[in-house]
Amino acid sequence: MSTNTGTVEKYRNNFLKEVEANVEEGDWVKMCMQCGVCAGSCPLGKHWAHPPQEIFMMIRAGKREEVLTSDSMWMCTSCYNCIVRCPRELPITHIMHGLANYAKRLGLAPKAQPTAWFSQVFWDNMMKKGRVNELKLGLSLYFKDGIVSGIKESIKHQKLGMNMMKAKRMSPMELFGGHGVKSAGDLQKIIKKAQEIENARLESYGK
Amino acid sequence: MAKHEYSYYPGCSSQKGASGSNLQRSVDTMCEELDVKLNQIPDWNCCSASIGYGGGGVLPRMTLSARNIALSEQHHPDQEIVATCAACWLATKEAQERFEDDPSMMAEANQALAEAGLEFKNKKKIRHMVEVLIEDIGYDQIGSGVKRPLEGLKVAGYVGCQTNRPFGIDGESFENPMYLDKLVDTLGGESIKTYEKKVQCCGGALAFSEPVKSQEMIHGIIESAYDNGADVIATPCPLCQANVEIYQDEINAKYGTKFDMPVVYYSQLISVAYGRDAKDSSLDGQIIKAKKLEKIAGK
Incomplete structure (x- = not known):
């Protein structure tokens, strides 16, 4: 069994729990209130297939494959605009780094990104x-x-x-x-x- | 003994022959003038900046900073850590805060450090050189040492991202920080208060991996400096400096512009204003010559 299938089994498709446990600052994901300030603040925002608030909702909706294979997180320039503007103070930059690292660890990051x-x-x-x-x-x-x-x-x-x-x-x-x-x-x-x-x-x- | 003494974390780009060596040379001059002594953390290592996350998980990345903090504690027990590079400062300060919030992560980092007989207590304050200037020395003190005011020099203060967010300088706003402008005015120059790109991202490390997307942003940063009548862009960040200066040829070729805008460090402005020559102020490290500043330095 590959690491990836093993992990899917383990969490019984509860992707939010998986992210909370395994992704840097992942326990913040559920706190997102979907305002979209992060998307509007991102200097490379127009290049994200799914801006951060969408990624957060997709995690909650269990869209594991779509999230981890997305190249969105890899658009983060670490400018920290989203962090200082988020009304709920989610450490969005770190969550993006964490998701990117986790996707890569599982071999799911898009090839040639x-x-x-x-x-x-x-x-x-x-x-x-x-x-x-x-x-x-x-x-x-x-x-x-x-x-x-x-x-x-x-x-x-x-x-x-x-x-x-x-x-x-x-x-x-x-x-x-x-x-x-x-x-x-x-x-x-x-x-x-x-x-x-x-x-x-x-x-x-x-x- | 110097008036102010710190445990100094210079970072990779500040080394001899590296892209920010001109920052280091002007910082050395500036510190001489301001009676600041920087004691380099012996055998410091890279912090992995804000791009190492693809290769390193959170614990390995934080442990890189833990090693630097451990060495600083060991060699300079009574000195605060000071960094000049935005990414070095941010990574080290971020690690310091995370270890404080998460004792189990700190225990794990210490377990890793023990492999080389090191240990850290995480009691160090991690500061940026700009904080030293503003908080420990102060505008008045800096102003009183000016020998050659930067008269007529119009400066677009480009603060950038990581010197400004998520920590920033106490009392300054994230959206419109004024300290660089205040510093320019203190040195007798003309700050441009309407420079709207002052906190715009230059792409950071993505200038390497996503050059087209990044250069579009850099184009805007330079264009706005021209629109605002700037003679020079000034910044505290070595990656901002390099990104905004060195790609101007490529941007000109792509956008049909004729950009030739010098990008300098605050430390170069201070060195010149304190009467030091172009070489001491590392103006020979410019790829796009800062002619107006050179002229003031040659007076």
Whole structure:
């Protein structure tokens, strides 16, 4: 049985309970009063297939598949407009991050969603040495669809890169090692442990 | 001894050769002038900003900040943590608050930290450099040190998102924060009170993953600065600065505009106003030269 089917079984299709238990700040979802201020406040609002208040209602209506496979949550820019304007003070930004993370964990996030892809690349980049390697991060973005399109993209953005190097705000040295914490191994051990604790908690719920 | 001393969290973009290294250089100059000493948290790590959530669950992300807080407690027990990067400040402060609200999450983070023999008590105050300027030093004090007023410089104060929401600066509104404008006026410049894009999102990390959608917003941020007669956009946030400055060529190509609007940091404005030269004020780090500010710095 896959993780996904197992989870569906466990919650007997009560998706709201599943979200409350497993999604960051998910216990706030039921507090939404459907005013729509979040939708009107979102800088990328017009690009959401389902704005936050709709996502909240869909969760309550048990539309598990539609919610978790949606690319809506991945439109969040983390501007926090919705949080400060929500009359009921729902931590909407965090719930969107939480839903996105949960969907990805279950393998349900839409394939080739650019922000889903980028957020993972950012995390992996940062975890390698404990600090972001901006040059490698930029290159992985250009080369995400392979070598040929990578070279094309790099040429397209060549001027930007040259500008950054001239201003000493990008360093070719970052390709060879670059910045990092001294004890990257320790940091990785810490984060691995945190992941284990979190995974164990998610797996144990409802058992 | 310096008048003000803090445990400092610079963040990835502020490192040498990184995109916000010009922020760091001007912050160093500014702090010299204001008698502020920043003690870097030894071996600090990335906070995973606001985009790490795809790869990291909430506990791993919060634990990244817990490690920084632990190191600060260990090395600078009596100093508050100060950050200059909006995302660093937000992530660390958010973690601090969540741990306070949720002792079980804090216990879990400590369990993870124990893997490397670390522990944190979460008793640190997490502050932004702007709070240091306004609350610990104050406008009057800042104004009294101005040697070269930014006369005639029209500044669009672009506060952006994460320096402003969800925490913001005490006593300021989320919708129309005035502190950047007040700071500009304190330095003898001309703040533009009608700059309506002051808290508009630039796309943040989505400038990388959703460039078309983000550049549409950035276009508006720059257009409004021109419409309001600005010589320069000023911001406290390193990602806002980069996003609004470096894509202007691409935006011009797409929208048929001729944007050439410099985007600087508050710390550069202060450095120049305090009489420091263009280099100390990191004006050589501009991709779009801030000519009018350079002229004042060369006086």
